[in-house]
Amino acid sequence: MKSIQQRLLTSLLIGLPLLWVLTSGFIAWRLWHEIKEMNDTQITQVARYLIGVAPKEDDNKNDYEKDDSKSKKKRPAKIYNLNSKYLSGDLGNAKDDYMGFAIWNKDGRLLMADENGQSFAFLPDQHGFLEESDSAYQRLNPFSKRWRLFYVHDDHDSKHKGRVIAVGQNLDSRQEMIVSAMTVQVLPMLIGLLAFIGLVIWLIRRGFMPLTQISAELAQRQPQDDSPITADVPKEIQPLVTALNVLFVKVAETLAREQRFTADASHELRSPLAALKLQADLLQQQLLQLSDIEDDNQLFYHAQKISNGIERATHLVDQLLILAKIEPQQQLPPEQLEKPDWLILTDIVLSDVNRLGREKHIQLKRSVICDNPADILPILINPILFKLLIRNLLDNAIRYCPDGSLIELQLDTNAISVVDNGLGVEPEQLARLSERFYRPAGQSQLGSGLGLSIVNRIAELHGLTLIFANRLPPDIGFITSVILKK
Structure with a gap:
């Protein structure tokens, strides 16, 4: 399951932009619609003003055809030019070709127009806004098709009845104005969205910072550490922290009781086992001296069995005590770690282990695989625990190899291995060798089944992996390695 922080961030980082897109889309659609309506209203208002103004100007200027005795002439139309550079005020990005108008008489003669309007098409049968779906749209010239045109007829004045007035707005300028207006609206919203997302990420991470601190503290905490968590946390998390502090005390007390029990039991068992071992040795010596006792070989055999059982029990107690000390640890204290000299160690x-090897006529050998001894397994170790690890590996090899075998301790850049030429292990048993108290069937050697479990635990504390394998044919034997984790 994802973390709460990740789920919140994912939901907000997806939901907020999606909500922004939907909101901005709706605003843009409404803005586009409203600006178009506003511009169309502006066009109709201009047309209304022209209806009232144009006839008066026409009367004053006698804009009618006049007959001449020699020729018949038409008075030219009035063309109005307006350059925005002569205008005062804040015009923004307005252009000269933003709007245009034209006035024709009923015969189609242009009476009055501005610079843009003189190119408008005369449509005597058109009323209102000209849409692309109208049949009259096809009669427009290319210039007029780039304008939003509104046609109105002056039918209220009998003197000028039949006049056609056209007011247009440049579609490119209109679209540019709409886009500019939308940009003014959307761009600040986009900047605000990005700022809001950044604020949300910062606030969520800040809000979860106490949990992150607690997680980091718990990751470094030893099981036997009963000190309370002192991080400043929100009220909602405080009950959890309080429960954890109580749990730490209980766990530490439980581990302390187990360690005390193991230590006390080991101590109490060592004394009687040592006494029994001493008595068994004395019994063997006495049996060797009393040659007149019948069947003294049988008595000596039983005494030897007693001695072996006591030795095995003593070894088991020692292994249990070691395992009880290292099992609760999650990591080794930094002050106990040091860079080793592998050759000396x-x-x-x-x-x-040399004496145990000589008893079975086993040859012990050490090989440095890498060129430079300084490159051997470059890690920091607890020397006491690592000596125990290598000793257990060698001791295990010596115990289970036949007499006269060769055992080689190999030191490499990423591993330390113990290789023997014994009988090996059945493949189905390899995965269980590090289990506690597990011993393959048919073993006659003394052992507790804890040696490799201790090796595995020490390897884990040093960031290593314990691996078992049989040697590849034609070689025979067994390989045990502790390797750096990848």
């Missing part, structure tokens, strides 16, 4: 371990 392995010399010590090989010296410790």
